[in-house]
Amino acid sequence: MEDATNFSTPEATAGDITPDEGISKEDKGRLEEAAMRNFTTEMLHDSPAAKRILSLWREYEDQSTPEARFVKDLDRIEMALQAREYEKRYSTSVPNLDLQPFFNSSIPKIQNEEVKSWGQALMKDRNSSLGPTLS
Numbered sequence: 001m002e003d004a005t006n007f008s009t010p011e012a013t014a015g016d017i018t019p020d021e022g023i024s025k026e027d028k029g030r031l032e033e034a035a036m037r038n039f040t041t042e043m044l045h046d047s048p049a050a051k052r053i054l055s056l057w058r059e060y061e062d063q064s065t066p067e068a069r070f071v072k073d074l075d076r077i078e079m080a081l082q083a084r085e086y087e088k089r090y091s092t093s094v095p096n097l098d099l100q101p102f103f104n105s106s107i108p109k110i111q112n113e114e115v116k117s118w119g120q121a122l123m124k125d126r127n128s129s130l131g132p133t134l135s
Contacts, residue, residue: 004071006056006057007071009035009039009053010031010032010057011035012035012039013034013035013039015031017031018101029061032061036054036057040053040054069111069112070112070115073110073116074115076106076107076109076110076119077110079105079106080103080107080119080122081122082102083099083102083106084099087099107123
């Protein structure tokens with residue numbers, strides 16, 4: 001559970017960078033690293049808790065444990081679920097709404113079998129209302 005509550009901490013400062021923003025993975029990593037350093041050093045004064053938080057964040061970023069990989073898959077499915085909700089809510093009011101990049105950058109990358117089945121169910125629902133769109 002520590003991983004699940006910690007991984008998005010840098011987004012509070014760096015922002016939740018989306019696939020279509022054109023920010024490289026390296027630049028995103030630098031922004032998030034700086035945000036975590038600020039949080040753990042400046043705000044938490046390198047306390048033992050700060051060191052634990054930083055360690056867990058690195059574990060998540062490196063995808064070095066089964067827990068970190070599971071949390072990453074939860075993040076991916078959450079992004080796809082949010083995109084689907086936006087489609088349902090705004091597809092009739094926003095011309096040319098294209099959220100396909102969110103699905104392309106999340107669903108195919110899911111590794112955990114249970115989370116993968118959720119993604120398949122989501123895409124089945126999406127395809128039944130929009131027609132096949134996942135490339």
